[in-house]
Amino acid sequence: MHHGYSLPAEGASDRAEALFSFESLAAYERYRARFGSAPEFVAADRIRDGSGCVLRYERTFMRPLLPSD
Numbered sequence: 001m002h003h004g005y006s007l008p009a010e011g012a013s014d015r016a017e018a019l020f021s022f023e024s025l026a027a028y029e030r031y032r033a034r035f036g037s038a039p040e041f042v043a044a045d046r047i048r049d050g051s052g053c054v055l056r057y058e059r060t061f062m063r064p065l066l067p068s069d
Contacts, residue, residue: 012057 003019022028035041048054 001021003021006014006017008015014024022031035045
């Protein structure tokens with residue numbers, strides 16, 4: 001699930017965060033496998049590459065701090 005994009009409220013303005021959650025590592029791997037082939041991903045890549053808006057791409061894997069209900 002894509003939870004949206006966030007920008008800093010103050011400080012450096014050259015960073016944005018996108019938060020996604022996946023039910024499992026396998027679900028994430030299926031999602032990543034679609035890059036480069038699924039039309040919606042290819043179109044998004046064209047927009048990103050054409051605009052020059054992404055200077056650096058980093059991935060961080062996190063887990064919830066508190067247990068779910």
